Amino acid sequence: MKTENENILKGIGAAPGIAVAKAFLYKKEKEEIADELVSDVEEALANLDIALEKSKKELRKIFSLAVDKLGEKRAAIFEAQIMILDDPILVTAIKERINKEKRIPEFIVNDEISKYTNLMNLSHEAFMKERSHDIEDIKNRIIRNLKKKKWKSRITSDVVVVTTTVSPSDTILFSRVNVKGYVTDFGGLTSHAAIVARSLNIPAVVGLHEATNRIKDGDLIIIDGFRGEVIINPDEEQHKIYDKKIERLHKQDVELDLMHGLQAETTDGREIQLLANLELTDEIEVILQSGAKGIGLVRTEQLFEEYEAFPDEEEQYNVYKIIAERIYPESVIIRSFDIGGDKVLPVDLKEPNPFLGWRGIRLMLDNPKMLKTQIRAILRASSHKNVKFMLPMIASICEVRSTKEIINECKAELKKEGKHFDNHMDVGIMIEVPSAAVLIKDFAEEVDFVSIGTNDLIQYLLAVDRGNEIVSSIYQEFHPSVVRTLNNIIQEGKKAKILVSMCGEMAADPVAVPLLVGFGIKSLSVSSSAIPLIKKVIRSLSYKELQPLVDECLALKTEKEINELLHKFYNSKLVNKIKNLYEA
Amino acid sequence: MIERKLTIINNAGLHTRPAATIVKLASKYKCDFFLNKDGFHINGKSIIGVMTLAAEKGSEITLIFDGEDEEPASREIIDYFQRGFDEL
Numbered sequence: 001m002k003t004e005n006e007n008i009l010k011g012i013g014a015a016p017g018i019a020v021a022k023a024f025l026y027k028k029e030k031e032e033i034a035d036e037l038v039s040d041v042e043e044a045l046a047n048l049d050i051a052l053e054k055s056k057k058e059l060r061k062i063f064s065l066a067v068d069k070l071g072e073k074r075a076a077i078f079e080a081q082i083m084i085l086d087d088p089i090l091v092t093a094i095k096e097r098i099n100k101e102k103r104i105p106e107f108i109v110n111d112e113i114s115k116y117t118n119l120m121n122l123s124h125e126a127f128m129k130e131r132s133h134d135i136e137d138i139k140n141r142i143i144r145n146l147k148k149k150k151w152k153s154r155i156t157s158d159v160v161v162v163t164t165t166v167s168p169s170d171t172i173l174f175s176r177v178n179v180k181g182y183v184t185d186f187g188g189l190t191s192h193a194a195i196v197a198r199s200l201n202i203p204a205v206v207g208l209h210e211a212t213n214r215i216k217d218g219d220l221i222i223i224d225g226f227r228g229e230v231i232i233n234p235d236e237e238q239h240k241i242y243d244k245k246i247e248r249l250h251k252q253d254v255e256l257d258l259m260h261g262l263q264a265e266t267t268d269g270r271e272i273q274l275l276a277n278l279e280l281t282d283e284i285e286v287i288l289q290s291g292a293k294g295i296g297l298v299r300t301e302q303l304f305e306e307y308e309a310f311p312d313e314e315e316q317y318n319v320y321k322i323i324a325e326r327i328y329p330e331s332v333i334i335r336s337f338d339i340g341g342d343k344v345l346p347v348d349l350k351e352p353n354p355f356l357g358w359r360g361i362r363l364m365l366d367n368p369k370m371l372k373t374q375i376r377a378i379l380r381a382s383s384h385k386n387v388k389f390m391l392p393m394i395a396s397i398c399e400v401r402s403t404k405e406i407i408n409e410c411k412a413e414l415k416k417e418g419k420h421f422d423n424h425m426d427v428g429i430m431i432e433v434p435s436a437a438v439l440i441k442d443f444a445e446e447v448d449f450v451s452i453g454t455n456d457l458i459q460y461l462l463a464v465d466r467g468n469e470i471v472s473s474i475y476q477e478f479h480p481s482v483v484r485t486l487n488n489i490i491q492e493g494k495k496a497k498i499l500v501s502m503c504g505e506m507a508a509d510p511v512a513v514p515l516l517v518g519f520g521i522k523s524l525s526v527s528s529s530a531i532p533l534i535k536k537v538i539r540s541l542s543y544k545e546l547q548p549l550v551d552e553c554l555a556l557k558t559e560k561e562i563n564e565l566l567h568k569f570y571n572s573k574l575v576n577k578i579k580n581l582y583e584a
Numbered sequence: 585m586i587e588r589k590l591t592i593i594n595n596a597g598l599h600t601r602p603a604a605t606i607v608k609l610a611s612k613y614k615c616d617f618f619l620n621k622d623g624f625h626i627n628g629k630s631i632i633g634v635m636t637l638a639a640e641k642g643s644e645i646t647l648i649f650d651g652e653d654e655e656p657a658s659r660e661i662i663d664y665f666q667r668g669f670d671e672l
Contacts, residue, residue: 089630
């Protein structure tokens with residue numbers, strides 16, 4: 001008998017698909033700064049200039065957004081940090097040493113700046129230790145930017161990225177090359193690696209704990225996003241098994257392509273508007289091929305990561321315009337920047353609880369100039385009347401009203417400037433804060449549509465940090481409070497005759513979709529890779545026949561019972577109709 | 585060359601904001617500008633250098649100006665010290 005294969009790692013399958021490729025180990029933790037020599041001094045000096053310039057832009061971006069929140073003392077430190085990047089004595093000393101010693105810039109930067117921090121640490125004054133930390137901060141920023149440049153040049157195409165976690169800025173690093181999959185030590189279904197992988201239609205396995213220890217750079221690995229498994233240097237038998245699976249997947253892809261022209265319609269004729277979420281701007285072509293009936297969510301914060309400085313009106317307009325034109329005559333919902341304080345504030349000022357902090361509309365309303373820039377760009381892209389604007393993290397009616405005032409200001413300005421826009425552009429909100437779910441009736445009078453963001457709504461409703469593995473098991477889609485809240489939002493939306501959509505992960509869960517369709521949801525927005533599957537699920541359902549299931553779910557008191565009931569339904573009514581789609 | 589010994593008179597001492605201001609003022613002039621304190625000889629046009637000085641209230645610093653426009657440079661910077669970095 002064969003024992004459990006030792007070259008298999010088990011984790012969570014976060015994005016479906018199978019890939020066989022070489023591993024690219026992406027280590028981000030602070031490495032030793034090696035004392036290496038450079039072969040090309042000119043190139044090293046140029047890289048230093050680029051890193052200094054990039055650091056300056058980053059700091060200015062943070063500074064411009066957060067200046068009111070920093071306090072005078074921190075603001076001064078920020079300014080001093082920016083000045084350090086221009087310090088003629090320091091920069092000249094670093095450059096002279098690179099020229100003379102021909103060592104890598106990281107080493108010289110570290111060595112040169114450490115001279116100053118060492119001096120500061122000699123002092124017995126507490127404030128000098130603090131100051132030394134600030135200098136340390138700027139040093140690490142320069143070194144990080146020097147290294148990033150190196151990483152960029154090292155990443156080759158057609159690899160599976162193996163790393164601890166994937167941050168939004170890491171995905172920018174990888175989006176330019178043809179990454180075959182993501183394997184991470186940490187994270188769950190809603191981690192950034194998972195979301196991006198699903199949107200790019202590549203497999204991801206997360207939460208493997210020891211992937212970066214077990215997998216070596218260049219190892220051949222099989223990543224199975226269905227089973228949540230990673231096989232390191234597969235043997236012949238394993239290769240054979242997966243060759244067959246991949247072949248079967250190709251056949252399914254062909255079958256799914258046939259769904260392209262079909263409506264997402266129940267057997268009793270209820271059409272569900274099936275939309276796609278857009279994560280990365282390059283994704284628009286994939287969405288057009290997927291058969292989506294429009295775009296239900298554009299996460300504009302990705303732009304914030306892509307550009308070093310805050311993207312100006314023209315830059316944003318060009319991006320939004322292309323999306324709106326390409327998706328025409330269907331519509332696109334563009335969501336305002338959903339950035340959090342954790343992305344904007346300097347490390348030492350980070351909020352202890354960023355999910356309950358300065359993020360979404362709160363940050364935007366505190367930065368009216370930035371909000372205006374975005375609204376103007378979106379309005380200008382709306383001239384074909386197929387653009388809608390959505391606000392994230394809304395908790396109070398006054399946030400909607402304040403934003404609408406700004407929208408009206410922008411409209412008046414654009415009118416004066418003679419620029420075209422849709423004067424009746426729909427404005428909607430994300431329902432992701434429980435207070436907005438409670439006040440849904442009142443919000444429905446203020447806005448043209450709502451979109452339920454299940455990831456955050458569940459996390460806030462159940463007070464569970466979805467990124468915290470210790471409690472992630474009590475992050476439950478089918479908790480009775482979640483199920484009833486969703487139903488309430490959908491019913492109130494119906495009464496008020498406004499569109500209720502859903503753009504969270506739940507919308508792409510084939511087990512949850514029968515419940516949502518049964519509630520009467522009109523629109524679902526999912527990653528483009530999930531569209532054929534969800535379409536097939538919808539086409540297998542009868543709205544009328546779903547009603548007993550809905551009533552029972554609303555009456556049950558525990559998550560376990562609801563979960564079991566929905567799985568029973570899925571296994572008995574759906575699984576054979578969509579078989580082979582998920583289980584390869 | 586102009587040399588001048590001064591005492592820090594504001595409560596917070598030579599903290600980050602005045603350090604930045606001193607460097608900005610000094611950068612306007614062509615002359616060399618150094619700060620001497622406890623045997624440390626610091627280039628006053630280098631923000632990172634000036635920040636290494638732990639100069640609390642009551643400590644003494646010698647300013648040295650050397651170059652063609654040392655006259656106006658010393659006047660402006662010494663005045664800034666004497667105003668207690670505008671924090672009195």
